[in-house]
Amino acid sequence: MSAVARGVALLCCFAALPAHAADSEVVVWHSYRAGEALALDAAVNDFRAQHPEIQIRVLAVPYGAYQQKLIAAIPGGHGPDLFIAAHDQLGDMVKRDLIDPVPEPLSAQQFLDETLAPLRGPDGKSWGWPMAFKTLVLFYRTDQVPEPPATTDALIATAEKLTGDGRFGLAYPLAEFYFHAPWFFGAGAELLTADANDVRFDSPAATRSGELLRLFAVEKKLVPSDANGALVTEMFNQGKAAMVVNGPWFIAELRPDLPYALTPLPILSANGTPAKPLSTIEALFLAKGRARPEVRALATFLVSDAGARRRAVGAGQPVANRALYDDPDLQNGPLPVFRKQLTNTVPMPTAPLTALVWEPLNEALRQIARGALSPERAFQEAAARVRLLNQPLPAEANPAPYVLVILLALAGVLTVALWRTPTGLLSRLVQARTAYAFLLPTAIGMTLLVGVPFLMGLGLGFFAFGPGEIRFVGFANFTSIIAAQEYPITHPLSFYFTMAVTVLWTFANVSLHLLLGFGLALLLTPSWLKGRALFRVLLILPWTIPNYITALIFKGLFNTQFGAINALLEAMGLPPVHWFDSFWPAFCANLTTNVWLGFPFMMVTVLGALQAIPPDLYDAARVDGASAIQRFFKVTLPQVGPALVPAVVLGTIWTFNMFNIVFLVSEGQPEGSTDILVTEAYRWAFVRNGRYGYAAAYSTIIFVILALYTVLTRRLLSARQGARS
Amino acid sequence: MATITLDKIAKRYGDTVVLNELSLTINDGEFVVLVGPSGCGKTTLLRMIAGLLEPSQGSVRIDGNDVTQTAPGDRDIAMVFQSYALYPHMSVRENIAFPLKVRRRDPAFIQARVNEVAQQLGLDPLLDRKPAALSGGQRQRVAMGRAIVREPKAFLFDEPLSNLDAALRGRMRGEIAALHRRLKATMVYVTHDQHEAMTLADRLVLLNKGTIEQMGAPLTVYQRPRTRFVAEFLGSPPMNFLAATRNGAELFGNGFKLTPAADAAAQPLPEKVWVGVRPEALCLSPRTHAVEAEIDWVERTGSDGFLYARVGDAPLVARLDASQTHPLEPGSRITLGFDELSLFDAESGRALGAQS
Ligand SMILES: Nc1ncnc2c1ncn2[C@@H]1O[C@H](COP(=O)(O)OP(=O)(O)OP(=O)(O)O)[C@@H](O)[C@H]1O
Numbered sequence A: 001m002s003a004v005a006r007g008v009a010l011l012c013c014f015a016a017l018p019a020h021a022a023d024s025e026v027v028v029w030h031s032y033r034a035g036e037a038l039a040l041d042a043a044v045n046d047f048r049a050q051h052p053e054i055q056i057r058v059l060a061v062p063y064g065a066y067q068q069k070l071i072a073a074i075p076g077g078h079g080p081d082l083f084i085a086a087h088d089q090l091g092d093m094v095k096r097d098l099i100d101p102v103p104e105p106l107s108a109q110q111f112l113d114e115t116l117a118p119l120r121g122p123d124g125k126s127w128g129w130p131m132a133f134k135t136l137v138l139f140y141r142t143d144q145v146p147e148p149p150a151t152t153d154a155l156i157a158t159a160e161k162l163t164g165d166g167r168f169g170l171a172y173p174l175a176e177f178y179f180h181a182p183w184f185f186g187a188g189a190e191l192l193t194a195d196a197n198d199v200r201f202d203s204p205a206a207t208r209s210g211e212l213l214r215l216f217a218v219e220k221k222l223v224p225s226d227a228n229g230a231l232v233t234e235m236f237n238q239g240k241a242a243m244v245v246n247g248p249w250f251i252a253e254l255r256p257d258l259p260y261a262l263t264p265l266p267i268l269s270a271n272g273t274p275a276k277p278l279s280t281i282e283a284l285f286l287a288k289g290r291a292r293p294e295v296r297a298l299a300t301f302l303v304s305d306a307g308a309r310r311r312a313v314g315a316g317q318p319v320a321n322r323a324l325y326d327d328p329d330l331q332n333g334p335l336p337v338f339r340k341q342l343t344n345t346v347p348m349p350t351a352p353l354t355a356l357v358w359e360p361l362n363e364a365l366r367q368i369a370r371g372a373l374s375p376e377r378a379f380q381e382a383a384a385r386v387r388l389l390n391q392p393l394p395a396e397a398n399p400a401p402y403v404l405v406i407l408l409a410l411a412g413v414l415t416v417a418l419w420r421t422p423t424g425l426l427s428r429l430v431q432a433r434t435a436y437a438f439l440l441p442t443a444i445g446m447t448l449l450v451g452v453p454f455l456m457g458l459g460l461g462f463f464a465f466g467p468g469e470i471r472f473v474g475f476a477n478f479t480s481i482i483a484a485q486e487y488p489i490t491h492p493l494s495f496y497f498t499m500a501v502t503v504l505w506t507f508a509n510v511s512l513h514l515l516l517g518f519g520l521a522l523l524l525t526p527s528w529l530k531g532r533a534l535f536r537v538l539l540i541l542p543w544t545i546p547n548y549i550t551a552l553i554f555k556g557l558f559n560t561q562f563g564a565i566n567a568l569l570e571a572m573g574l575p576p577v578h579w580f581d582s583f584w585p586a587f588c589a590n591l592t593t594n595v596w597l598g599f600p601f602m603m604v605t606v607l608g609a610l611q612a613i614p615p616d617l618y619d620a621a622r623v624d625g626a627s628a629i630q631r632f633f634k635v636t637l638p639q640v641g642p643a644l645v646p647a648v649v650l651g652t653i654w655t656f657n658m659f660n661i662v663f664l665v666s667e668g669q670p671e672g673s674t675d676i677l678v679t680e681a682y683r684w685a686f687v688r689n690g691r692y693g694y695a696a697a698y699s700t701i702i703f704v705i706l707a708l709y710t711v712l713t714r715r716l717l718s719a720r721q722g723a724r725s
Numbered sequence B: 001m002a003t004i005t006l007d008k009i010a011k012r013y014g015d016t017v018v019l020n021e022l023s024l025t026i027n028d029g030e031f032v033v034l035v036g037p038s039g040c041g042k043t044t045l046l047r048m049i050a051g052l053l054e055p056s057q058g059s060v061r062i063d064g065n066d067v068t069q070t071a072p073g074d075r076d077i078a079m080v081f082q083s084y085a086l087y088p089h090m091s092v093r094e095n096i097a098f099p100l101k102v103r104r105r106d107p108a109f110i111q112a113r114v115n116e117v118a119q120q121l122g123l124d125p126l127l128d129r130k131p132a133a134l135s136g137g138q139r140q141r142v143a144m145g146r147a148i149v150r151e152p153k154a155f156l157f158d159e160p161l162s163n164l165d166a167a168l169r170g171r172m173r174g175e176i177a178a179l180h181r182r183l184k185a186t187m188v189y190v191t192h193d194q195h196e197a198m199t200l201a202d203r204l205v206l207l208n209k210g211t212i213e214q215m216g217a218p219l220t221v222y223q224r225p226r227t228r229f230v231a232e233f234l235g236s237p238p239m240n241f242l243a244a245t246r247n248g249a250e251l252f253g254n255g256f257k258l259t260p261a262a263d264a265a266a267q268p269l270p271e272k273v274w275v276g277v278r279p280e281a282l283c284l285s286p287r288t289h290a291v292e293a294e295i296d297w298v299e300r301t302g303s304d305g306f307l308y309a310r311v312g313d314a315p316l317v318a319r320l321d322a323s324q325t326h327p328l329e330p331g332s333r334i335t336l337g338f339d340e341l342s343l344f345d346a347e348s349g350r351a352l353g354a355q356s
């Protein structure tokens, strides 16, 4: 075989890889990791042993892009035959026609009712094989909690005894609705109305759940106020948290020798009903049109008791099969506790409106947890916010005038270009064709990587995206943003408030960057300073670390209970600061992080500019009688200044759009008041139900502001320089 | 207007000795030119007078006041740098006004003074330009203007003309001489250029390896070099040196024999000496002394003709009238005569009394 032929064959292999291979092969996708992935592999291997004639390929797809990949791959025929997903995506998948129902009826003797119900369609057909479920239970340290609390009153009493000295009786991420859900549903509250067209959490029941949260966080201070998942794990492992509300994945994160146990969540003492966490059913789905016998055989095996046993024993998965809960091997493990809890759960809702409720609900919880709002007000505001976000799309606009304007503008530009182009342009182009040939790859690259996305972003701003719908709306997005009628101008969610914060943020950052960068550069300049080179490298380091890592580190430093900064304050006898509870501390936390990240750039620029000043000038100035201060203002500054202008313009643009810091450090808290325009744009696109058009309009507005700023600075500077020379 | 006294000043960087306990008094109104090979410490000396460098040892006095610890700006001394060191972001006017401005002089006075200086130096039409828009000569003038505007007690020049072309250098030399005559200020001037050194100096100071090799009126130093080093350094082309051995009253060298004048015998000559002859002292007819030489090549520069020859193995240059060199051909042998010669101890390099 010639090399070329081999190459072609190899290429064909690669081309075939992502595609759906020969029909004899069964392809399974999942997004499991570690133990769960291994257990699944083990189950598949069992099946392979029984059916050596069936080719099977199991593909672990990263969770982040899972759904998008399914949506893209299945209709194109490149996707899996079977895939594992959570039940709350069912509605969307059915609407997109990605899956077929399970061909045979599923036995209620084999599977738990709670796992079957959420997979059932209105016609009674099952849309997937239930595999496992995930829900929350109460973990407790057996060395600290002798008797697991059966009621919330008991929980509070136990926790109170164990709280103090940097230790907490209870820990869970307070401001995440998923973790508040047990109290919310236990108190009898509901997320949506029966027709799923409106929210229902401005109710007395929701308020009652909020009262419980207040009791935990504000009145008794039993729960650390800003604990995230990682911190909760660490606290529980170290014995700093005696009880934790968490799910089955938590077990893998615990120290092997840890003395702990699980128990179902307690009964709410206020109304005597058990706490009801959300439950998610993980199911095996059959891709559209792939119901071949070998596919069905594999599916049946994977959800069989034998297959489930692999997952339950191997990975501690709370599986859907009844039989496993009578298995003597698993009797004493954690699984029976999850099964018990499952009878008191609410399946994760799937209505489209739910996508909009999480952010406002989390904000409401945060407000309650820091005592800023009464539970009643907080839930009311959250409901109002969801209703605001859930407004119908703007009316469809007639695209004709827009197209006409674009065409006229294009024609105008073209005529002007042709009219102003000197004659003989074509012949000159032909003459210089080699040069243009060399430019071509760059031109194509720039067009594809910069030009096309830019124009698409620009265009996107003229459309509105609803659930399953795209509509041309003209300038409606822009007018809605600029009119900003939803909130008064002083409200943190108002466009103009965000804009003012962005300007303040940019100004404060760039000023501090300049000041610090200039100061350090001056300090590092004198030749007598020993270890100059070392200091320079050390001071450039913050810049070389990816900024999201720095952001996460600072986020940890600013943690209220466990952060180093509050520890330092306490060591100095000062009260700890709740950094993210009010605007200025949160803003300063962001500012500190970004100043830390940004000063090296200015320092390097100034150092370079300083080194370009001939030392003779300083000698001359000294002989001329200039003092050190005069030398700085009359020699150094005027020489460094011009070199700093591009750095300042660039720094301004970077800071204006410094997404990572704001998004990761303050997360916009409190109430979104520290959000800047880009993080707000991001939220519109990715948190608030995919309002891509609105987000694109935000981006266009940001672009216009920055473009105006750049042009203006250049005008001002050239005017000043013109006046000088 | 100022007497500058350097008292045993030294400058060392670690083990490197740049200036070694040097003492020098520059009199009021005197024009002193510092010369010496590259790296001998001229700039170092100048910067210590200006106060830009602190001496490792010794003191600097101006009019009797010890200024060793005084800041440069308070010494009332102006300096013109080789690079001119003009402030690039300031106009010519601002550059010249700078020393007065930082001293917070009255704006009306500053303006009058700047105009006066600009007029003296012919800078009036350039006052609003930036240095980048000036020629080398114009920049040089601005640097001078900035120095004279505040009428300092003394001026320091560090090779101020070395960046200019020959013609401009000649003119500026004249202007500096005129400036000195007009201002009657003390001036210390560092140069590599023999012409500048000889024409400008009231007193020439020749530095070598951080010490003063010789100083005095330029002509004296030229005519009576105290060491072979001085003799070699001054004059272009430099003095010729022929190795010779004494035998009684006669000196024998490779291809020549000389009898120095009798008054030298007052001082017994050492065994081995260098015979120094200035190129312009040589002529084509036999004189008091004569040497046999073989011609290597001849250079003619209009008025002068330079004859490059060898006496034995030693190279020799003679400066003749261009017309005299026409019959000479490379390879031919001739006799060169001279009246004046200098003798130097071959070991120490010291001059052995004036010879004729
Ligand atoms: N910072 C320093 N450290 C060590 N040696 C130095 C330092 N500065 C100058 N020197 C040495 O001091 C000596 C004198 O320097 P200086 O600049 O005074 O010479 P110069 O006579 O002005 O020479 P040139 O004619 O080339 O300008 C040089 O040999 C130089 O290497």
Ligand SMILES: [Mg+2]
Pocket (backbone or CB within 6 Å): B042, B043, B044
């Ligand atoms: Mg020098």
